[in-house]
Amino acid sequence: MRLGGKLAIITAAASGMGRAGCKLFAENGATVAAIDIDRERLEQVVAEIKAAGGRAIALQADLSSPEACKDVMKAAIAELGGLDVLWAHAGIPGPAAVEDVDLAEYRRAIDLNITSALICAGEAAPAMRARNGGAIVFTASVSGLVGSPASPVYSAAKFGVVGLAKSLAQRFAPDGIRVNAVCPGLTETPMKAVFLGRSDDDEGRESLERRVMASIPLGRVARPEEIAHGALWLASDDASYVTGVALPVDGGYTSR
Numbered sequence: 001m002r003l004g005g006k007l008a009i010i011t012a013a014a015s016g017m018g019r020a021g022c023k024l025f026a027e028n029g030a031t032v033a034a035i036d037i038d039r040e041r042l043e044q045v046v047a048e049i050k051a052a053g054g055r056a057i058a059l060q061a062d063l064s065s066p067e068a069c070k071d072v073m074k075a076a077i078a079e080l081g082g083l084d085v086l087w088a089h090a091g092i093p094g095p096a097a098v099e100d101v102d103l104a105e106y107r108r109a110i111d112l113n114i115t116s117a118l119i120c121a122g123e124a125a126p127a128m129r130a131r132n133g134g135a136i137v138f139t140a141s142v143s144g145l146v147g148s149p150a151s152p153v154y155s156a157a158k159f160g161v162v163g164l165a166k167s168l169a170q171r172f173a174p175d176g177i178r179v180n181a182v183c184p185g186l187t188e189t190p191m192k193a194v195f196l197g198r199s200d201d202d203e204g205r206e207s208l209e210r211r212v213m214a215s216i217p218l219g220r221v222a223r224p225e226e227i228a229h230g231a232l233w234l235a236s237d238d239a240s241y242v243t244g245v246a247l248p249v250d251g252g253y254t255s256r
């Protein structure tokens with residue numbers, strides 16, 4: 001029970017790693033407020049947690065809207081009755097283009113990857129201070145540690161998330177709030193296909209997938225649960241002396 005009695009919020013909770021995180025955090029004793037844009041799948045996650053004897057609530061919001069993000073954080077904290085843990089996990093790949101980049105798509109990627117993390121943390125901090133501390137985990141990526149030629153906007157956004165984690169770690173340390181980033185490598189979720197699909201033809205896609213797989217020392221992509229375990233560790237008191245780190249959970253991808 002690494003999060004026994006803790007009140008937690010997880011964003012992008014209806015799929016992939018966020019969904020795995022909701023289940024894992026609840027299994028470890030947390031009451032989880034699960035936030036996502038996809039109400040139907042969110043309610044499935046919450047129903048599964050409750051069926052397993054856990055505690056969870058669902059809140060629907062489009063986190064690419066700063067106003068909606070603020071409102072849903074306030075609502076979640078009110079419903080939980082406080083906050084100890086935030087896993088701000090929302091993000092999207094954004095545009096691949098550089099020449100003729102679609103600026104609306106670019107701004108949406110920045111809004112969901114960075115602005116939502118900033119706003120969630122800004123709403124979380126006073127609630128955590130009121131409980132004498134807490135833990136914030138952002139989801140960055142290996143693309144927040146090394147450049148990504150196929151996804152430059154995504155990489156820029158995730159480097160920003162890492163910068164935000166390191167900066168807030170220093171800023172919030174006097175309040176007993178730790179802030180870290182988990183940096184997943186390629187993970188078996190619906191988003192994986194977007195990253196591996198970033199080539200114009202089948203041959204290019206196959207060669208991209210071969211190159212990506214060859215670059216992972218453990219020779220496989222991650223399971224969502226493996227990333228959720230990294231977030232759980234950072235969120236728990238097991239990591240009580242860890243703040244301001246960007247933790248790769250990447251099968252060794254960034255070790256080269």
Ligand SMILES: NC(=O)c1ccc[n+]([C@@H]2O[C@H](COP(=O)([O-])OP(=O)(O)OC[C@H]3O[C@@H](n4cnc5c(N)ncnc54)[C@H](O)[C@@H]3O)[C@@H](O)[C@H]2O)c1
Nearest residue numbers: 012014015016017037062063064090091141186187189191
């Ligand atoms: N899958 C990977 O290979 C990979 C690798 C590194 C980092 N990441 C990061 O992990 C996070 C999520 O990825 P995943 O692989 O678990 O994705 P996923 O595709 O399994 O799930 C994404 C979730 O985000 C929700 N979502 C999308 N737009 C939203 C919005 N505007 N407001 C609220 N919710 C919204 C979706 O409904 C979905 O439930 C992102 O931050 C992503 O950048 C993914």
